Amino acid sequence: xxxxxxxxxxxxxxxxxxxxxxxxxxxxxxxxxxxxxxxxxxxxxxxxxxxxxxxxxxxxxxxxxxxxxxxxxxxxxxxxxxxxxxxxxxxxxxxxxxxxxxxxxxxxxxxxxxxxxxxxxxxxxxxxxxxxxxxxxxxxxxxxxxxxxxxxxxxxxxxxxxxxxxxxxxxxxxxxxxxxxxxxxxxxxxxxxxxxxxxxxxxxxxxxxxxxxxxxxxxxxxxxxxxxxxxxxxxxxxxxxxxxxxxxxxxxxxxxxxxxxxxxxxxxxxxxxxxxx
Numbered sequence: 001x002x003x004x005x006x007x008x009x010x011x012x013x014x015x016x017x018x019x020x021x022x023x024x025x026x027x028x029x030x031x032x033x034x035x036x037x038x039x040x041x042x043x044x045x046x047x048x049x050x051x052x053x054x055x056x057x058x059x060x061x062x063x064x065x066x067x068x069x070x071x072x073x074x075x076x077x078x079x080x081x082x083x084x085x086x087x088x089x090x091x092x093x094x095x096x097x098x099x100x101x102x103x104x105x106x107x108x109x110x111x112x113x114x115x116x117x118x119x120x121x122x123x124x125x126x127x128x129x130x131x132x133x134x135x136x137x138x139x140x141x142x143x144x145x146x147x148x149x150x151x152x153x154x155x156x157x158x159x160x161x162x163x164x165x166x167x168x169x170x171x172x173x174x175x176x177x178x179x180x181x182x183x184x185x186x187x188x189x190x191x192x193x194x195x196x197x198x199x200x201x202x203x204x205x206x207x208x209x210x211x212x213x214x215x216x217x218x219x220x221x222x223x224x225x226x227x228x229x230x231x232x233x234x235x236x237x238x239x240x241x242x243x244x245x246x247x248x249x250x251x252x253x254x255x256x257x258x259x260x261x262x263x264x265x266x267x268x269x270x271x272x273x274x275x276x277x
Contacts, residue, residue, distance in 0.1 A: 002182050003029045004189070004216060004274040007048050008040035008074075009247050012270035018051060019044040020270050023070035024191060024218055024248040027054050030180050033137050034059045037178055037217075038191055039074030046078060048270055057082045061136055062124075063090045064112070065191025065217075066175040067099050072112035079122040089119060089126045090136065092144045092174035097161045099170060107160070107167070129176050133207050139181040145173070146195045146203040152228050153196025171195070177217075179204060182276045184242070185213025192249050193219040198235055214243035214276060216268055222251025229254050237261035245274060 005027045012020040023040030027049065036059045039045055049056050056078065064072040075089075096115075100107040119126050132145045159170040172194035180187040186208055193200055197219040204212060215236075221229045233254060236244070244258060245268035259265045268274075 001031075002180055002187055002276045004187075005049075005052060005054055006216075006247070006268055006270055006272045007052070007054065008045040009268065009270050009272075010249075011247070011267075016271055018048050018270045021070075022248075023073065025071075025074065026189060026216065027056075027059075028178070028180065028189065030137075030140060033061070033140060035061045035063060035140070035178065036078075037063045037189055038065055038071040039078060041070040041073035043074050043077035043081075045074050046081065052271060057084075059084070059087065061088050061090060063142060063176065063178055064095070065177065066092065066172055066194065067095045067097070067112055068110050068192065069112055071191050072114065075112070076114050076118065079119075079124065084122075084124065087124050088136070089124050090129055090142055090176070091126070092129050092176040094174040095128070097163050097174075099159065099161045100167065102158055102160050102167070110159075132203075141179045142176050143179055143200075143203065143207065144176040146175075146199045147206065148195070148199055149202055150196055150198040152231050153199055155194070156223070158223075159194070177204075179208065181210065182213060184276055185211050187214045187216070187276060188212050190215070190217035190219065193217070197246075198232060201236075201239070212239075212241055214245070214274065215241050216243075216245040216247075216274065218248035218250055219246045219254070220249040221254035222249055224251075224254075229257070233257045233261055240264070243274070243276075245272065 007025040025045040028035040178189040247268040
C-alpha cells in the first residue's frame with residue numbers, strides 16, 4: 001500500500017485549521033519507506049504534519065524537485081527541529097545554480113537558502129540524481145533529464161539562472177520527479193513540471209513497462225498561454241489516467257478544465273490523503 005499526504009499546497013479546506021501557502025510538500029509512505037517530497041516555502045508543512053498525525057522524525061529520504069523557494073524553503077527549519085541518524089537528500093543535476101525571475105523591475109531571486117555547508121552540518125547525505133532513472137529503493141525511482149518531445153512545452157523566458165558567467169534561460173535541467181510502483185500501476189509525483197508535464201509523462205512511459213495509475217503535484221499551467229493550457233488538458237484527458245490530483249501551480253482555470261475533462265480528477269489540497277492499495 002502507498003499513502004500520500006499533502007502537507008502544504010496553495011489551498012486548504014475551510015475550517016480545517018491547516019495552513020496553505022504558495023508551495024508544495026507531500027509525505028509518501030510506501031511499505032517501510034517514508035519520503036518527504038518537497039518542503040514548501042516555510043515551516044508551515046511541519047505544523048500541518050503535526051495536525052495530521054504525520055511523524056516527520058522518521059523519514060528516510062527527502063526529495064527536492066527543483067531549486068525554487070516554494071519547494072525547498074522549509075528544509076532548513078526541518079533539519080533544525082529534527083535530528084536524523086540516516087537520511088538522504090536528493091536533488092537534480094545543476095540544482096546548485098541560483099534561480100531568478102526576470103521581471104520588469106529587475107531580477108528576483110527564486111532559489112533556496114541551503115547549501116552544502118549547512119546540509120553537512122546536519123549530517124545529511126546529499127545525493128545528486130545524474131542518471132535518467134535512479135532507484136532509491138526497490139520499486140521507487142527518481143527520474144530526470146526528461147525527453148523534450150512536445151514542442152508546445154517550451155521553457156518560460158521569465159525564468160533564468162546564474163551559471164557563473166551571467167544569466168541564462170532556465171530549462172530546469174535540475175527538475176526531478178518520483179515514481180512508485182504500486183499494484184494498480186505507477187504513481188507519478190511531480191513538483192512543478194517546468195520541463196513540461198507531457199514530456200515528463202512520456203518519459204515515464206518510455207522508461208517503465210507499467211502505465212501511470214496516479215499523477216499528483218504541480219503542472220505549472222497558471223501562467224501558460226491558453227493554447228498550451230488547452231493542449232495539455234486535452235492530452236491528459238485522452239490518456240485517461242485513473243487518478244489525477246494536480247494542484248499547486250496548476251492554476252484554478254486549468255484545474256476546473258481538468259475536473260470537467262478527466263473522470264479521475266480529484267481536488268488535491270492541504271490535508272488530502274491518497275491511498276493506493
